[in-house]
Amino acid sequence: MDELYNLRELDLSGNDLKGLPREMYRFRSLEKLYLDNNKIDDTNVFIIMAAVSHLRYLSLAYNFLSNIPQSCIEDSGMYPLLQCLDLSFNYFGSEDDVQVVLDMSRLEKCMLYGNPLLGPSGED
Numbered sequence: 335m336d337e338l339y340n341l342r343e344l345d346l347s348g349n350d351l352k353g354l355p356r357e358m359y360r361f362r363s364l365e366k367l368y369l370d371n372n373k374i375d376d377t378n379v380f381i382i383m384a385a386v387s388h389l390r391y392l393s394l395a396y397n398f399l400s401n402i403p404q405s406c407i408e409d410s411g412m413y414p415l416l417q418c419l420d421l422s423f424n425y426f427g428s429e430d431d432v433q434v435v436l437d438m439s440r441l442e443k444c445m446l447y448g449n450p451l452l453g454p455s456g457e458d
Contacts, residue, residue: 339363347371347393353378359385366391370420377403380434384412393420395445400424401431413438423448 343366351372358364364386369379375398383392384406399421407413417440426432426449435444446452 342366344368352376354382356382358382359387361386363388365389365415368393369397370394371396373398375399377401380406388415389413390415391418392416393418394424395420395422395448397424400426402434404434407434407437414440416441418443418445420445421449422446425449426451 338361340363341361342363344361344364345368347368347370349372351369351374353374353376354369359382365388367383367386367389370393374394377399379394379399380402383389416438419435419438419441421432422445426446428451431451432444432446435441
């Protein structure tokens with residue numbers, strides 16, 4: 335991964351991934367990461383990605399996630415530039431499961447449609 339230090343955008347959608355390696359922090363210039371349509375159910379993905387300091391856009395749509403751990407933002411330096419977070423079509427069942435996004439200081443857009451917390455249709 336050291337050879338890809340200038341990588342700014344990475345699309346790993348549709349690869350049946352269940353998680354991410356802890357070494358993701360080595361993508362120092364990464365700004366956009368697409369992880370849609372995988373099988374990610376490990377909430378550690380939020381902690382791992384919090385260490386990617388230039389991340390501005392993170393898409394985790396169509397996975398199996400059900401909560402965001404508070405520990406992913408306990409350090410004020412985590413997710414310092416994140417502006418857009420797509421959590422559509424996962425398994426977030428209540429507001430408490432996504433409460434952490436309120437502490438992401440630069441977040442401008444968080445997509446949650448298709449989750450149980452929005453009612454039977456996922457759009458309530």
